[in-house]
Ligand SMILES: Nc1ncnc2c1ncn2[C@@H]1O[C@H](COP(=O)(O)OP(=O)(O)OP(=O)(O)O)[C@@H](O)[C@H]1O
């Protein structure tokens with residue numbers, strides 16, 4: 001099977017700072033993969049490398065089997081790979097609905113339309129004409145996920161989507177991620193909340209110091225949490 005996303009022996013930098021050291025990972029169609037690891041191990045740098053926001057100076061990246069020498073956000077999107085960035089980045093002077101339409105810029109066809117997003121997140125319909133940044137943190141995260149879905153992706157990268165959110169919102173988002181994955185979209189969930197990981201992911205990759213140091217299948221909670229906890233090392 002051709003992977004949707006494959007990184008091999010990736011070396012990434014911000015200027016002179018060498019962050020990823022021979023990192024490898026692979027996500028196949030329809031998979032639910034968690035990328036775990038403590039603060040500062042380089043999880044967001046993996047996303048930034050895929051988008052070309054960190055400089056790759058060694059190794060290789062493939063989107064759907066196609067080697068990508070100069071990654072860019074639009075190249076990822078054209079290959080059906082979209083990112084829900086850490087910190088959400090909702091566009092301040094656009095309404096909820098305008099933010100959703102931004103996500104459709106690639107013009108990829110698929111099941112996700114504004115009405116379908118509103119079925120998934122009824123609160124976004126209620127607030128359709130409100131400025132995106134007037135929403136609560138949880139609602140902004142829903143908007144960020146909705147905007148990503150509007151691209152009809154084959155793979156969504158979620159960078160710490162539940163950071164700073166109340167447990168009740170985290171529960172709602174877990175259900176949403178499972179619904180999205182049930183429809184066949186692959187997920188790469190970057191997450192430090194391991195109780196969320198075991199509810200959503202089927203496989204995990206553990207990072208330490210800029211590379212993937214362990215991987216395995218996710219077993220359901222609570223045993224699954226203990227299982228993967230030991231791999232979250234600084
Ligand atoms: N723009 C940048 N320039 C230089 N160094 C950076 C830059 N962004 C991040 N770093 C450094 O790269 C390392 C990895 O950061 P990264 O953001 O990828 O970690 P992370 O695993 O996503 O952490 P967190 O869980 O806190 O989000 C850290 O040491 C960080 O200080």
Ligand SMILES: [Mg+2]
Pocket residue numbers: 043044045086159160
């Ligand atoms: Mg990060």
